[in-house]
Amino acid sequence: MAELFFDSVWLRPPSRKRTGQPTLDRDQIVRAAMELLDADGPAGLSMRRLGTRLGAGATSLYWHVANKDDLLELAIDEVLGEIYVPEPGDTGWRIALSVMANGMRSAILRHPWVIGLLGTKPTLGPNAMRMGERSVALLTAAGFTGMEVSHVSAMIHAHALGSATTEAAVATATKRAGRTFAEMADELEPILERLSADNPRYDTWRKENVVIAEPEKMWHDSFVFGLERLLDGLEAWLAAGKPA
Amino acid sequence: MAELFFDSVWLRPPSRKRTGQPTLDRDQIVRAAMELLDADGPAGLSMRRLGTRLGAGATSLYWHVANKDDLLELAIDEVLGEIYVPEPGDTGWRIALSVMANGMRSAILRHPWVIGLLGTKPTLGPNAMRMGERSVALLTAAGFTGMEVSHVSAMIHAHALGSATTEAAVATATKRAGRTFAEMADELEPILERLSADNPRYDTWRKENVVIAEPEKMWHDSFVFGLERLLDGLEAWLAAGKPA
DNA sequence: CGAATCACTCGAACAGCGTACGAGGGAAGC
DNA sequence: GCTTCCCTCGTACGCTGTTCGAGTGATTCG
DSSP states (O other): OOOOSSOOGGGSOOOOOOOSSSOOOHHHHHHHHHHHHHHHOGGGOOHHHHHHHTTSOGGGHHHHSSSHHHHHHHHHHHHHTTOOOOOTTTSOHHHHHHHHHHHHHHHHHHSGGGHHHHTTSOOOSHHHHHHHHHHHHHHHHHTOOTTHHHHHHHHHHHHHHHHHHHHHHHHHHHHHHTOOHHHHHHHHHHHHHHHTTTOHHHHHHHHHOOOOSOHHHHHHHHHHHHHHHHHHHHHHHHHTTOOO | OOOOSSOOGGGSOOOOOOOSSSOOOHHHHHHHHHHHHHHHOGGGOOHHHHHHHTTSOGGGHHHHSSSHHHHHHHHHHHHHTTOOOOOTTTSOHHHHHHHHHHHHHHHHHHSGGGHHHHTTSOOOSHHHHHHHHHHHHHHHHHTOOTTHHHHHHHHHHHHHHHHHHHHHHHHHHHHHHTOOHHHHHHHHHHHHHHHTTTOHHHHHHHHHOOOOSOHHHHHHHHHHHHHHHHHHHHHHHHHTTOOO
16 A cells, blocks of 8 residues: 555555454444434544443544544545435436435534535545535536536535535524524614614615525525525526636 | 424524623623634634633533533624625626625635534524525626526526635644745645656646735636636526526 | 454644633823 | 732643554465
């Protein structure tokens, strides 16, 4: 194995053998780590906590996983594995992209801790590759060519990730405070009111559009609106024979 | 001050007085923190390191800043402060949104550590508010109404953040490895080759479109392509009188 | 069948982290 | 001159990721 320029679980050979009686194993470690992350966010995962949860010593984990970074990389790919990407024949490309985007958004919202990890190193795991394979198939079948394929793929990723990030920020804040969205909004109201002089146009818009009734629906609406406009733009681009 | 449901620097009164000789001060702490973050990422910022850099004891910082979380919140808003959002009269809405999106992308790429922070709590700082104010002005002037305003704003944010995230992931990985993009690509090549059987369609696409020549340009092209398609979609929506 | 090998577990220890606390200094106001 | 208040900081606590080396028990080999 040649010397590697940068480090990643995926670029190392898998652990060599598999014998003996039931002990710790990589998959179960990753699963447990995800449970901790889902429950308490990044701060909820420590090697010691993970160890005791598995009925093992903290340092035993290091036999199966090189370090915490590797473990997180494995967890990221596991999240990507939850995203379904249709095959080209299944539906039209518009619906297919919509399915992929929705799946991505849901997966990120189920595991919001990935957001902070996606910006730190490229995803190279098997599930990431599978997504790449499917995306290429989907988009070439749709009529995109050359670098357009990766551009469009990046657009969808960006929309899903970006939308989920804003939503996750509010969700984690309310969860941490142990309150509902409506309570948070009520709490925030007087503070925004006090700032209204500095932000007059935002303030009037806000007062005409307060919709704290169904926050989940609001986030979803926002996501869908953006996705549809984005797909409209892509459709127009294809229809116009890629003008620019 | 009433009991607060969730915690944020912006919801607390500012420190009360300002006397005496030149000592530590909040702005300079935040600036120094950003320098550490820019240089070495999230891991580069510790209270002790920040203290010594400012020629002070680590715990002195706690007089000016409640805790590390607060400090990060202040830093986030400082990043948002670097983003220029045009006033409605300045140009057409399409160009204005383009300026905002580009500014946002650049700011995030200058300070990629924000990516991991944006998903953790809502941004409430003065610069965030200023962006909100300007965005609303811009979009209402463009003809968007009601919740469309926030939807469109969210779209732009999502695109800038999402694009920057992917780019930052590769950038930090190459930086950490101390190599160039081209070297990383060469390194990765044989590994991708080995996986080609599992991802045939991705592989053929990849081989027909290898463009490692100017990575910076590639990222920017990708960002611009997506932004233009997205603005096309919005323009069509406005032109069609908001069909759905 | 005994010995050697190998996969695996784990306690102890180290350096570093965020931060609570309380003692202290030194200018400002009475 | 004394009190008050802003501000600094050394110490200490409990936590973190990770290294190291000793230990265990099943498998394999001679």
